[in-house]
Amino acid sequence: MRRHASLGLLGRLLLILLLTIGVEFGASTLLYERASELSLREDEAHRLAEHLVVSRKILNEWPQAQRDRIARELQTDRYRIGWSANQPDHSAFRPQLGSMQGQIVSWEPDLARSALRLRLPALQQDGSTVLGDLRLTDGSWMTFQMRDVTSAFNPSYDRILRALLPAILLAVLSTLLIRSTLRPLRVLIRASREVGIGQRAPIAEEGSAEIRSLIHAFNEMQDRIHELIEGRTQALAAVGHDLRTPLARLQLRLEGVRDGELRAELGEDVAEMSEMLGSLLAFFGGQNxxxxxxxxxxxxxxxxxxxxxxxxxxxxxxxxxxxxxxxxxxxxxxxxxxxxxxxxxxxxxxxxxxxxxxxxxxxxxxxxxxxxxxxxxxxxxxxxxxxxxxxxxxxxxxxxxxxxxxxxxxxxxxxxxxxxxxxxxxxxxxxxxxxxx
Structure with missing residues (x-):
């Protein structure tokens, strides 16, 4: 059997999985990059910048023990203010809003020295809510949240469908690739139901290395089975032909038996043997x-x-x-x-x-x-x-x-x-x- 370089069945399935993950990662990365370009309307950027400056100034003036209470008093329906002695955790993969941050800093340049950072909540890329934090003068941190943001990337069903489209395409592509990989197995299954029935039909050896080896072994097994069937049929035909000759001679010699009762009994035995032989040949030879x-x-x-x-x-x-x-x-x-x-x-x-x-x-x-x-x-x-x-x-x-x-x-x-x-x-x-x- 000619050898072909092949990844094997496991390698092919792994390659399909890696391709799926790679495309999904690329689509997600593109989506997060798109989210980083979100921008605010000029009036919203101005109001947020003013609110941050005022809130930072007030929290700086109060002792740390009072800052949680002061932060709650600074909250409005759209703005939520919080305070933390430690820097907020930014380990989660969330898109950074560079364009929005640039808009706010352009209105209040002093915020640039406060390590201002803006980001989207987890599992959200539509820009309707913006999170952020900035450093106070004593090294503690003020956190904030702005809701009902009007951005250039508003949520819509059309956008949701576009976000789902890569996953749908990947599912279809993976299905087609796996179906193509497993097609030789389906051919093998169909052929296995017909082994020993009718003429032998070798299967083309194609697919991964494991599948080609399996098909090759199946073709060899099919050849051996048909050779056994053909050999058995030929042997039975030869034996049947050889047995019919002495049976015919026995039938002729029965005519010379003078005892009528004995002749009848022997004739029935010969007839039964002939019927048994005919049944054997009919059963074993009928398949071919x-x-x-x-x-x-x-x-x-x-x-x-x-x-x-x-x-x-x-x-x-x-x-x-x-x-x-x-x-x-x-x-x-x-x-x-x-x-x-x-x-x-x-x-x-x-x-x-x-x-x-x-x-x-x-x-x-x-x-x-x-x-x-x-x-x-x-x-x-x-x-x-x-x-x-x-x-x-x-x-x-x-x-x-x-x-x-x-x-x-x-x-x-x-x-x-x-x-x-x-x-x-x-x-x-x-x-x-x-x-x-």
């Missing part, structure tokens, strides 16, 4: 059946299978249309219907076969009047080589593959086989074949 779907008169096919049973003296009747054409694998469906009829006649005294149809599917229903199947064992009867001795007679020819062969043939047509116990007694086996849309 080369037969193609063709337009078939399903009604005639089913009626013929019923007539064959009736010609052998069995009580079998057909109820359905005279003609019903649809595209199926004729030999596989004929074998499936025959198996159901033989099953019904073996465990019951009579078989009734019906064909029903609607806009979605055609259903072939085979009913018998036998003992039925315990509800808890309905799934077991579809398992190859399983016999329900407690529910059915043991003198069953074959190897317990009849219903499994039917199920395989129906699934190959995209249909389903269902078994239900009839209220009047007996079993109803239904083959549902979907109609093309």
């Amino acid at each position: 059946d080369p037969e193609k779907s063709a337009l078939t008169d399903l009604a005639v096919l089913v009626a013929t299978a019923v007539d064959n049973a009736a010609d052998r003296g069995m009580d079998a009747t057909y109820d359905g249309p005279d003609h019903l054409e649809m595209r199926v694998r004729a030999s596989a469906i004929r074998r499936a219907v025959s198996n159901l009829i033989e099953n019904a006649l073996h465990y019951g005294d009579r078989a009734v076969v019906r064909i029903e149809s609607d806009d979605a599917a055609v259903r072939i229903v085979v009913e018998d009047d036998g003992p039925g199947i315990p509800e808890a064992r309905m799934r077991d009867v579809l398992t190859p080589f399983v016999r329900l001795d407690e529910a059915r007679a043991r003198n069953t020819k074959g190897m317990g593959l009849g219903l499994a062969i039917v199920a395989n043939a129906v699934e190959a047509e995209g249909g389903a086989l269902t078994l239900t116990n009839r209220a009047a007694g007996g079993l109803a086996a239904t083959i549902a074949l979907p109609l093309p849309r």
Whole structure:
């Protein structure tokens, strides 16, 4: 397998995450830089500058023990004044309002010597509230807050949407990138459901290094599975061909047995062996059946299978249309219907076969009047080589593959086989074949 330089799945997801964080950081930085350019109207800047000068002068004249009370008395509806012996903490990342500070200092230059600083509250960039502090002559600090500020960056829904737009775009971009990264995995999942069914279909090795390695291992596993299936089918075909020859010779030699009763018993044994061999070949070879779907008169096919049973003296009747054409694998469906009829006649005294149809599917229903199947064992009867001795007679020819062969043939047509116990007694086996849309 050719090696490609790759970040790997983890590296790609990490790169997507870093890209998302980087773009978000850039957008936030741009937003904070924009906030630093907020400015006040000239009259508001003038009033704030005067209020700060007056408040600073009054607090400087009072002793520190009285300054909290004096600060509260200096408050108005728009201006809040506070006092702190220590410098306020500016560790939080908040945009500094350089333009506003320049406006205030231009009105009162003396404030520049007081370490004046303006900032926005946390999680707010619309400029409606401004925080600040300045140093007093004794080294303590006066804090202030101005509310209902009219700035060049007023809040609006349009601005909020613009602030959310980077996050929305990042979410969409991240989704597309992750979806693209995981696309080979989705292809692998779909292919894994079809392993062993039909022809092998190698998957293109693409994606990250881990995904390419996984697909490569899957392709190798798929090859081994199909080789095992093909080898098994070829071996069974060869064994079946070799066994049929001595069975045919045995059948010929039985003609020379003079004891009629012994000849009949031996003939039944040879016939049962032949049926068992036919069931094995039908079950194991059906998965790779080369037969193609063709337009078939399903009604005639089913009626013929019923007539064959009736010609052998069995009580079998057909109820359905005279003609019903649809595209199926004729030999596989004929074998499936025959198996159901033989099953019904073996465990019951009579078989009734019906064909029903609607806009979605055609259903072939085979009913018998036998003992039925315990509800808890309905799934077991579809398992190859399983016999329900407690529910059915043991003198069953074959190897317990009849219903499994039917199920395989129906699934190959995209249909389903269902078994239900009839209220009047007996079993109803239904083959549902979907109609093309």
